Amino acid sequence: MSSGFARALLLLLIATPALAMAKDPIVVAPGDGDFNVGVNDQFTGDTQSETDTGDTSSTPIVDLGDDIRDAFCGGTNYSAGCDPEPVEETPVAPVLTPGMITQAFQRVPLPATPLxxxxxxxxxxxxLATNFHTPAEPLSRTVTLLGRxxxxxxxxxxxxxxxxxxxxxxxxxxxxxxxxxxxxxTYxxxxxxxxxxxxxxxxxxRVDGGPAxxxxxxxxxxxxxxxxxxTTATTRLADPTR
Incomplete structure (x- = not known):
């Protein structure tokens, strides 16, 4: 039992002795941010609840404050209106993938080699056997991806x-x-x-100078x-003396 819960319970028993001697059940209900305890009036015999009559005089209400709420809501039972603590998600840093590298390679401007x-x-x-060739030189390019x-x-x-x-x-x-x-x-x-x-x-x-x-x-x-x-070639006789 937490010290806050024990202190709140002690204050309840000191402030309202009738609660400890009551024959009727003690009703614990969540309020607006606090927990309230209602006890049926044992002296008048009136067992109607505040909800039935709207009369709060016959139902003593003791505000237990935040201590008992914190003690109750410290577990995993949220059925009494407790709000679970928000879970902070740790951001995941993006990771370079081979697919990203391939896309970068495909977008790099490369020269069209002449024929x-x-x-x-x-x-x-x-x-006639017509000859074809083209320059073939290695290239280097540098790009930046995700700051790398x-x-x-x-x-x-x-x-x-x-x-x-x-x-x-x-x-x-x-x-x-x-x-x-x-x-x-040959044409x-x-x-x-x-x-x-x-x-x-x-x-x-290479990423940041790492291995290839x-x-x-x-x-x-x-x-x-x-x-x-x-085209076609035309054969003609020629006079070598001319």
Whole structure:
């Protein structure tokens, strides 16, 4: 029993001796923020309650104050109008997730690498192996997520070539300038075509300079289309003396 509860009970017994000798039941009820005790009048024989008659003269009321309320409400029984103590929730700090890193990687502006075609004058011949290549340099980008520094190391690793005549090929090389013919295409008829190359990037990331970790997923960037005329060659005899 708490000291507050004992003190309130002692005050009740001293202030109202009739309560200790009453034959009728003691009624304990919650009031407006306090607990009140009502005892039926044992001398008049009137057993009507205050609720029935509206007369408070026959029902002595003793205000026990906050001590007994605190003692009663200190447990887990809130049926008498006790308000449970509010529970303070500890805020949870947001945590970086791989999904956040992937979204940041996908939103980083990456350059569209240009498509280089050889011959370089924008004209090639039917049945000639036309050479294609594109620059392929690693990139680095830095972003901030949830107040953390994220360093991205971005690497091109795959290329998809669209030659403009319906033919496509995917390689793990960006091609190379002549005479290294790594990515070539032979057109079978004269036409105007607009070939492109799409470069796919992967990345690793570091959080605040920590260890490198792979970024889930990849990003693909297509080059602007290049204009290429495919034509036929005409064989003519020439006088070497002229």
């Amino acid at each position: 280089v075609i050889e011959p370089v004058d924008g004209v090639t011949l039917v049945n 520094r994220i360093d991205l190391a971005i690497t091109p690793f795959r290329w998809t070539w669209s030659f403009g005549d319906g033919s496509t090929v995917t390689t793990d090389t960006p091609g190379a300038p002549y005479p290294r013919l790594e990515v070539t295409h 079978e008829r004269a036409q105007q075509v607009r070939p492109t190359v799409a470069t796919t990037y992967t990345a690793t990331y 970790q792979p970024v889930p997923g990849s990003v693909t960037i297509a080059s602007p289309p290049a204009a290429l005329e495919v």
